[in-house]
Amino acid sequence: MAAADPASPPAVRDVDIYADPTGALPVYRWRQAPKGLATRRQLRERRLRPGGQDPVAVIECRGGKRKAWLYEIKKAKPIRPMTFAKELALDKAMAKRQTCPTCSRRYYHCLPLRTLGSCLECYDGTPAAPGSYMSQPGEHLAAAA
Numbered sequence: 834m835a836a837a838d839p840a841s842p843p844a845v846r847d848v849d850i851y852a853d854p855t856g857a858l859p860v861y862r863w864r865q866a867p868k869g870l871a872t873r874r875q876l877r878e879r880r881l882r883p884g885g886q887d888p889v890a891v892i893e894c895r896g897g898k899r900k901a902w903l904y905e906i907k908k909a910k911p912i913r914p915m916t917f918a919k920e921l922a923l924d925k926a927m928a929k930r931q932t933c934p935t936c937s938r939r940y941y942h943c944l945p946l947r948t949l950g951s952c953l954e955c956y957d958g959t960p961a962a963p964g965s966y967m968s969q970p971g972e973h974l975a976a977a978a
Contacts, residue, residue: 861903863894870903877912884910938966 861867870890876882886909888902930943933952942965944952953959 858888859890861890861892863892866890866892866903869906871906871909872901872903874901876904876906876909879906879909880912881906881909882912884908940966 871879871881872892873883883904886904889905890903892901892903893899894901927943928939930946931941932939933944933955934946935951935955938952938961940952940961949956952961954961
């Protein structure tokens with residue numbers, strides 16, 4: 834194994850001389866953050882994403898019980914467009930959460946499958962509103978009858 838060349842300068846380019854020595858980020862209280870910083874949700878509203886940047890500060894709310902990372906808006910990148918493959922994967926995942934395993938109806942909302950194991954109609958007989966689920970893929974076809 835070769836020894837390091839003593840004539841080469843140390844790699845100090847990775848050290849931030851302005852960083853806090855404790856490594857802590859500045860903490861702002863609710864609605865006290867400076868302009869130019871935003872949370873992930875605020876970035877999403879502007880159709881932006883952090884884009885690999887590290888958070889630059891923290892915002893506290895509810896007396897310090899809740900915290901959110903703050904990112905620089907100028908360094909944020911635009912969100913990636915939805916592709917057909919992504920949309921198909923999301924629909925497949927949501928179908929698992931919205932379909933009753935007993936009656937095979939797909940509802941427009943997520944079902945309590947972890948606690949009840951089925952929709953309310955199958956669980957205790959509570960009738961489902963006709964507009965709360967999608968029709969079965971063959972109900973509207975005359976040939977299926």
